Amino acid sequence: MTRKFTRRELGALVGTGIALGPRALHGAAPAVGAGGTVGVAPLAAPAGGGALDPTAARAALERALVAATGKPTAARAVSALFSPSDTVGIKLNCLGGPISPRRELVEALAALLREAGIPGQRIVVFERASRELARVRYPIRKNGGDYLCHGVDNDYDAEPSTSGQIGSCFARLVSTTCTALVGFGVVKDHDLAGVSASLKNWYGVIHNPNKYHDNHCDPFVADVVNHPFVRGKLRLTVLDGVNAQCHGGPGYRPDAVWPLGLVVASTDPVAADAWAWRAIDAERVRRGMPTLEAAGRAPRFVATAARYGLGVGDPAAIREARG
């Protein structure tokens, strides 16, 4: 599985994404930022580990949002992306245990949403299972608090829904409850998919992701995100890049973790993955490891997602905006 991209794939990576950008994603929501733009802001891990300073986490997230959207403030960025009437689902990726989105960053985003007029009862931080959230010390609650926080916990649609080659029951949180979605992932290598950052995170909203790991998850990852339940609601992608993992994912592999020191935000979920791919490859090269392409597991679903018009997929075409 080490073939080069075809001319058509390269064309799709660059052309389709730029032409449509994230606008196609938003449906009725206003388009914010430019397709292919990824906002990044520095945020170092605390010396000796432990929790982030909440103030520093919030400041970094705000800078990343401003850089990603071009809005003057994070509050304006959030208000442009979400309506006070929205019910916002924030999908985390906690499979990697220690390499999971940090609670301080997620809570900073929840606070920004509340300040934009969305009550905590309509902000749902979720994962596949409550146990996955609890394992990394998120507070499980279905009522009260500044935000709700729980797993899908087998609450799927009763019938499967088809998108491209996938046929799955979607989490009712995504199909029914939420009107807007945020992907909140990490920057991580994936043994089969290549990269698990933005798009791959959405495997957690279908009942049967284990069926779709052939061919490096291509086109299946793109098919999941291209389903109207996700595509029509996905407004923002945030990646906790304080620490990242360049090898051995999706499980936690401490010797492959490095301090990337960044918070990443984008309204273009494909660009976020292309950016993560570039970051992982850079670290692999620095360590004398083969790139993902050379290792035979380039994340081809990124090109497929770009071809679907979900965003910009060419790492070379990504504009990194520093906040």
Place this chain on the structure above:
Amino acid sequence: MSGGPTRRELALLAAAGAATALARGAHGARTPPLGAAVDPDDLPAREASWYRRLAEGRVECQLCPRGCQVADAERGACGVRENRRGTYVTLVHGVACTLHADPIEKKPFFHVMPGSTALSWAAAGCNVECKFCQNWEISQFRPEQVPARWLPPAELAAAARRANAPLLAATYSEPVVFWEYVRDTALAARRIGLRTVVVSNGYIQEAPLKEVLPLLAAVKVDLKAFREPFYRDFVRGELKPVLRSLETIRASGTWLEIVVLLLPTLNDSEEEVRDLALWVKTNLGADVPVHFTRFHPTYRLTNLPPTPLSSLERAWRVAQAEGLRYVYLGNVPGHPGENTVCPDCGATLIHRVGFTVRAAALEDGRCPSCRRAIPGVWS
């Protein structure tokens, strides 16, 4: 989604015993009390029997032909086997999501102890994804997504005896993905004089199949079609390994029956049925029963009508014309294609309506009229 256990299931589970010993498995999960609901957050884990370790903590499953290579914290395509730091574990050993006392004809086995009860069980999961799966609510979900009860092999076998079932049947989902559970249950059943049969897609590697076959009284294989593109597009599997399994089963001496679900326009052409029948006759022999059954729209294939009777009857005629001696029709209650007929004298030996045996005339496995031996497991 499948609902909770029925009253009959609960009674069977209660009969399985009320012992409440708690044990801690080798991989951290606790085993719950017998018959108790399994905690989806704490599935009992047991090391798988067929895999090998690879570099960097990865494993390669050696159970089914997919040969999934699985990284730490990930699962194979079946969704029931997980890599836990380089050890591959099954999450469905002793975890029964379905338990019913069925007539053996429902499997269907038509040449295995007609009219007998088979205590039939399943665990969640499957190694393929048929777009027309009739049991997708259990086969296409992971074990933590399907309500299940803790029913380890010895207790399952004991439950069959208490239910006066001479047979246990691993069925409903895909027994290949709970193959260790099948093996250990068959062993436990044998110890108390019961027999075990399996209803499978036949998509399994040769070594695990050969290892367990001697413990089984019979295997029914769902041959989904006789064309590779169909397997690729509608099953997400492969035909060739299934054909190899059929040959392996037949060569082993374990009784074999084949079911072909006919889907209108997709696998019911005269040419395909003829090719299939010819292959069965040539490679397995004319005595292997072949059942052509009627499809009903379900799961991801709801755009097709039920199989027309004319299509079923055409397959019936074609397969017989190719020389197969025991060709049956399924899901058409009352049709003469449900009956077992002596291939020599034409006498009706077993008269069935649906899953019910109305009359059985076999004498010591022979036609009472012409004394021809009829192959099968009759007692």
